[in-house]
Amino acid sequence: MxxxxxxxxxxxxxxxxxxxxxxxxxxSGATAQKPWAVIRRSEELMVEYNANIHRGVHHLSGRMTDMYEAARERVRRFIGASQREEVIFTSGATASINLVAYAWSAANLGPGDNVVVSEMEHHSNIVPWQMAAMRHGAELRVLPFDDSGELRMDMLSSLIDSRTRLVAVTEASNTLGTTPDLRPIIDAAHAVGAVVMVDGCQGVVHGGGNVAERGYDFYAFSGHKLYGPTGIGILYGRRDILEAMPPFMGGGDMVDRVTFAKTTYAPLPLKYEAGTSNFLGAVTLAEAIDYVEAVxxxxxxxxxxxxxxxxxxxxxxxxxxxxxxxxxxxxxxxxxxxxxxxxxxxxxxxxxxxxxxxxxxxxxxxxxxxxxxxxxxxxxxxxxxxxxxxxxxxxxxxxxxxxxx
Ligand SMILES: Cc1ncc(COP(=O)(O)O)c(C=O)c1O
Structure with missing residues (x-):
């Protein structure tokens, strides 16, 4: 009740x-308030468990690493991803989308290709694609909406063609509130071999997610709109796509072996988690997910x-x-x-x-x-x-x- x-x-x-x-x-669309469970968890982590993850043999490092990886599993279940390797912790949705716009585009976007974005996107799901298109000589196309705020699905066939490589679209517009039916967009993109980046920032709070079932290729959201902390976000990516992409940021944790002659990279998901992750934020985000699901x-x-x-x-x-x-x-x-x-x-x-x-x-x-x-x-x-x-x-x-x- x-x-x-x-x-x-x-x-x-x-x-x-x-x-x-x-x-x-x-x-709350800009940022949601935090329940006691999230506030207390955040404090408890700093009071009782703080230690850097993945690198230490000592007790606290092990505990925090376990909690961090358990948080990944919690997110995986929450968004309906099939594998933990597909869940990457980032600093937020903007970082998630930029990661894809750099790393995926580097391997997949070239002159004459196009990327389709919808007219109702947040700047975070426009500008990274505009920048990627400019870097790679690709074209940016826009799927418009009508005055009532519905996406013009009738225009899909004239916008998505054999040179379309990616379609970026929101699960819920942060301005119009529209939660478009993404099925026809995903089907049209997949029919030409393009991938779909879904911005789940607003959607994840309102019935979004189910990434595998809905056929999303990439999915991004921020913890702070989901009653969780700031500075933590998620990038979901289909495993085969993430594996075929080059790394994004270089540094600690994302490597396998480093020599001056050659570096090999860590497997997913760490390949995309260079540097010290926001492990406190990740574990606290899991607490926020527990809270919303309990309600x-x-x-x-x-x-x-x-x-x-x-x-x-x-x-x-x-x-x-x-x-x-x-x-x-x-x-x-x-x-x-x-x-x-x-x-x-x-x-x-x-x-x-x-x-x-x-x-x-x-x-x-x-x-x-x-x-x-x-x-x-x-x-x-x-x-x-x-x-x-x-x-x-x-x-x-x-x-x-x-x-x-
Ligand atoms: C639909 C949508 N996309 C992306 C963002 C960017 O999120 P963040 O600033 O947390 O990275 C927002 C934030 O308002 C949003 O509402």
């Missing part, structure tokens, strides 16, 4: 005040979808308010502008009321360009939000509009 009050008690920050008002946090992904989803419906309905009733992204399947993100107001001013007034939303281009400038705006307000919903908070948000927006117009 999903009990939002019980969940809220697990998140100490929610009890604090901002500007003398109870904090109302609608910025129940399906129950969280149901609660958040109910709040999404309520927020959409309530905000739409405000005169001159426009919601961007009304796709048939959405994660709980509502982006909007209100006629005669600037998003930044709305955000500032809400902040005075203790309500945290995000304003600006949300690292998705092409989405802003699509609608001809420079920025939007964005309320992103987490498992701990309530109906009362949605009402407070709507009343806050009404008040802001009253003051600004």
């Amino acid at each position: 999903f009990d939002v009050d019980k969940i809220r008690a697990d998140f100490p920050i929610l009890a604090r005040k901002v500007n003398n008002r109870p904090l109302v946090y609608f910025d 129940g992904m399906a129950a969280i989803e149901q609660h958040e979808q109910e709040l999404l419906r309520l927020a959409t309905e309530r905000l739409m009733a405000i005169d001159g308010l426009r919601i961007y992204g009304q796709a048939s399947s959405k994660c709980p993100i509502v982006s909007f502008t209100v006629d005669g107001t600037h998003p930044y001013d709305v955000g500032m007034i809400l902040d005075k009321l203790g309500i945290a939303i995000r304003t600006g281009h949300h690292c998705a400038e092409p989405v802003m360009t699509h609608y001809g705006v420079t920025g939007m307000c964005r309320a992103s919903i987490g498992m701990y939000n309530t109906r009362e908070e949605v009402e407070a948000l709507a009343q806050g927006v009404e008040r802001a509009v009253g003051m600004l117009r």
Whole structure:
């Protein structure tokens, strides 16, 4: 039974005040708050177990190495990868995507090839591909979305061709909330021998993952949006693809033998984990996964979808308010502008009321360009939000509009 009050008690920050008002946090899409289980685990690791992994014969190093590898196994199960070698710890989704954009592209992208990205991607799933395309003389193609926020699947056949090497697409848009049906994209890419990089940053929090079953070739997400710590993220890659790729960063842990004449590399997954990994972050991320799974992904989803419906309905009733992204399947993100107001001013007034939303281009400038705006307000919903908070948000927006117009 999903009990939002019980969940809220697990998140100490929610009890604090901002500007003398109870904090109302609608910025979980940027980073989610942390439950006690995650906070305590992080502290416990530093108090009781800190020691570098993979390198020591001493007790603590062995313990931490075991916990780190157990965390990898935890992530593997959570995202539905078939082998532990396919789960690479990185510093975050951006690092994961850049790793692929360098290492995979070095072996697979050449002049005349093309990479397809969707118009609704976060900059993290655009710019690395733009840079890779420039380095290798390839073309960057864009799969557009329509005004309701649905990807234009009808254009797949004109964009994906025999020279397409990779398609980069999000599981859930951080601006429009759209959770596109990736099946036709994956099928079209695989039909021409291309691979698919799925950005799971928002999706993994809202029913994403299942990488093997869904046929993802690469998958990236960050721990901090999944109620875990910052500085840790995941790259999933299909084993055969990762094995055929050259290493990315060189250094400790990613090698087998080093001589000045020649170096051989460690097998997966360490081949892509050069240097001291964020082992504390990895183990704490596993704790966050335990937490969300104990609450129940399906129950969280149901609660958040109910709040999404309520927020959409309530905000739409405000005169001159426009919601961007009304796709048939959405994660709980509502982006909007209100006629005669600037998003930044709305955000500032809400902040005075203790309500945290995000304003600006949300690292998705092409989405802003699509609608001809420079920025939007964005309320992103987490498992701990309530109906009362949605009402407070709507009343806050009404008040802001009253003051600004
Ligand atoms: C859809 C999406 N992709 C990628 C990122 C980048 O994540 P990070 O900054 O944690 O690397 C974000 C962060 O907001 C996001 O929402």
